[in-house]
Amino acid sequence: MNVKNPRFEISAVSPKQYPKNNLPEIVLVGKSNVGKSSFINTMINRKNLARTSSQPR
């Protein structure tokens, strides 16, 4: 997958913080420590844009 200039936008905790753009959105759900952040980093070709925990549980 070719992703250009991935960046962290916001960690929103309320709807008024949600980004106002018309980009498509995806949802990634899973319990803690299953590899969500690692999956994101793999998809965007970055080592640690999404912070991963050091220890798999």
Ligand SMILES: Nc1nc2c(ncn2[C@@H]2O[C@H](COP(=O)(O)OP(=O)(O)O)[C@@H](O)[C@H]2O)c(=O)[nH]1
């Ligand atoms: N063995 C194994 N470990 C993984 C895999 N994907 C992620 N991990 C490790 O599992 C831990 C948790 O991953 P992380 O991406 O932080 O999980 P998150 O909490 O779902 O975001 C980290 O130590 C990763 O290095 C995988 O496919 N196999």
Ligand SMILES: [Mg+2]
């Ligand atoms: Mg994570």
